[in-house]
Amino acid sequence: MTTDESGYRVEKDTMGEVRVPADALWRAQTQRAVENFPLSGRGLESAHIKALAQIKGAAAQVNGSLGVIEEDLAEAIAKAAAHVAEGGYDDQFPIDVFQTGSGTSSNMNANEVIATLAARELGRPVHPNDHVNASQSSNDVFPSSIHLAATEAVTAELIPALEHLGAALVAKSEAWSEVVKSGRTHLMDATPVTLGQEFSGYARQVANGIERLTGTLPRLAELPLGGTAVGTGVNTPPGFAPAVIERLRQSTGLPVTEARDHFEAQGARDALVEASGQLKVIAVGLYKIVNDIRWMGSGPRAGLRELRLPDLQPGSSIMPGKVNPVVPEAVRQVAAQVIGNDATVAFAGSQGDFELNVMLPVMARNLLESIRLLANAARLLADRCIDGLEPNVEVARAYAEGSPSIVTPLNRYLGYDEAAAIAKAALADNRTIREVVIERGHLENGKLTEQQLDEALDVLRMTRP
Numbered sequence: 026m027t028t029d030e031s032g033y034r035v036e037k038d039t040m041g042e043v044r045v046p047a048d049a050l051w052r053a054q055t056q057r058a059v060e061n062f063p064l065s066g067r068g069l070e071s072a073h074i075k076a077l078a079q080i081k082g083a084a085a086q087v088n089g090s091l092g093v094i095e096e097d098l099a100e101a102i103a104k105a106a107a108h109v110a111e112g113g114y115d116d117q118f119p120i121d122v123f124q125t126g127s128g129t130s131s132n133m134n135a136n137e138v139i140a141t142l143a144a145r146e147l148g149r150p151v152h153p154n155d156h157v158n159a160s161q162s163s164n165d166v167f168p169s170s171i172h173l174a175a176t177e178a179v180t181a182e183l184i185p186a187l188e189h190l191g192a193a194l195v196a197k198s199e200a201w202s203e204v205v206k207s208g209r210t211h212l213m214d215a216t217p218v219t220l221g222q223e224f225s226g227y228a229r230q231v232a233n234g235i236e237r238l239t240g241t242l243p244r245l246a247e248l249p250l251g252g253t254a255v256g257t258g259v260n261t262p263p264g265f266a267p268a269v270i271e272r273l274r275q276s277t278g279l280p281v282t283e284a285r286d287h288f289e290a291q292g293a294r295d296a297l298v299e300a301s302g303q304l305k306v307i308a309v310g311l312y313k314i315v316n317d318i319r320w321m322g323s324g325p326r327a328g329l330r331e332l333r334l335p336d337l338q339p340g341s342s343i344m345p346g347k348v349n350p351v352v353p354e355a356v357r358q359v360a361a362q363v364i365g366n367d368a369t370v371a372f373a374g375s376q377g378d379f380e381l382n383v384m385l386p387v388m389a390r391n392l393l394e395s396i397r398l399l400a401n402a403a404r405l406l407a408d409r410c411i412d413g414l415e416p417n418v419e420v421a422r423a424y425a426e427g428s429p430s431i432v433t434p435l436n437r438y439l440g441y442d443e444a445a446a447i448a449k450a451a452l453a454d455n456r457t458i459r460e461v462v463i464e465r466g467h468l469e470n471g472k473l474t475e476q477q478l479d480e481a482l483d484v485l486r487m488t489r490p
């Protein structure tokens with residue numbers, strides 16, 4: 026390696042010489058990839074770099090204990106990898122996420138940066154391939170790093186965030202068990218429900234999302250490590266993968282396991298597609314929840330006005346005093362992004378050609394982004410919207426009492442056809458159902474008593490038949 030005066034040094038790889046910024050920790054292969062893929066301006070997610078480095082560190086320790094590399098070299102690599110995993114060297118990962126489909130460029134980026142750091146520690150050369158990448162291939166390490174990062178993000182970020190949101194929804198559901206409102210089906214007035222019942226439905230959607238994620242974990246946490254190039258494990262000593270994975274289990278506390286079939290685990294990426302699909306379901310659920318809230322909060326004069334959302338910021342640059350449902354709007358956009366990310370993950374997941382899927386980096390990018398977005402959106406929604414919601418009890422009750430559908434419990438006394446006639450007459454003449462029932466002589470003709478009429482038209486009672 027030589028350094029010239031222009032701020033670059035010259036590094037070599039198997040293709041020849043490459044000029045690398047003098048202070049960069051990466052080497053020739055990373056630099057080639059930086060120049061080859063100027064696409065999105067966005068690199069690997071930080072969580073992904075962390076997972077890659079965690080695997081490199083555990084692999085070095087096992088390589089040391091199995092005699093694949095010297096013990097002091099293994100320790101230096103493990104130490105360097107730990108520093109990278111802590112996040113202090115994320116700026117040394119400059120390669121665009123849209124790159125080699127196997128992630129080889131980012132794997133080599135990790136190998137080169139860790140080799141440089143380890144060489145500084147050790148005071149002798151460390152080879153990115155022979156030492157840091159020993160017993161590994163991009164084809165097993167890179168997908169393993171996606172699964173490790175996604176498992177961590179789901180268990181440590183997304184599930185706790187959804188639990189937080191679920192608790193906020195349950196609290197409202199319990200507080201509003203007597204707040205009666207009009208149900209709506211087809212966007213038309215229906216029989217009454219309570220606001221608490223609606224929020225219990227939302228809470229269950231979120232709880233189901235947690236169950237769905239938990240259900241994917243056994244497959245998401247399977248690591249292809251040990252398969253190396255094509256799943257056979259060429260160049261890997263016996264016992265390498267189980268030992269590395271056991272170290273990862275210990276150091277991360279995550280339920281990672283070795284892939285049950287290394288050919289499935291490298292030729293396909295079905296578990297990532299599955300996890301992304303569950304994220305899409307959660308996004309769809311959040312969309313429905315915030316959309317209902319947005320509509321219930323519409324107004325303040327010309328909307329539904331059943332809920333008051335917390336005022337967070339001036340809504341309009343031109344209309345003074347206007348306040349908008351900004352958190353539901355932001356969450357809706359998160360949902361749209363997650364649904365779009367899933368379409369890409371599903372397409373990319375179908376691109377398993379023989380022994381390797383070669384659309385790995387984009388799957389990682391989208392999956393990890395979706396998890397991060399949903400976790401942040403769930404907390405935001407709980408803290409800046411749900412917690413501060415207030416019901417407009419009078420308006421909600423008035424809608425319930427004004428709904429022509431409250432005639433429904435009279436079916437059993439008067440029959441469907443007469444009940445329909447009563448509902449239409451009430452609507453046409455802007456009278457209450459009660460007034461029309463009495464006017465049509467149903468108390469006098471003995472079809473029902475006054476007490477039965479009172480009970481039948483009790484809107485809260487209708488929510489608990």
Ligand SMILES: O=C(O)C[C@H](O)C(=O)O
Pocket residue numbers: 127129161162163164254381
């Ligand atoms: O980078 C590797 O380890 C292998 C590469 O992805 C390949 O299969 O060509």
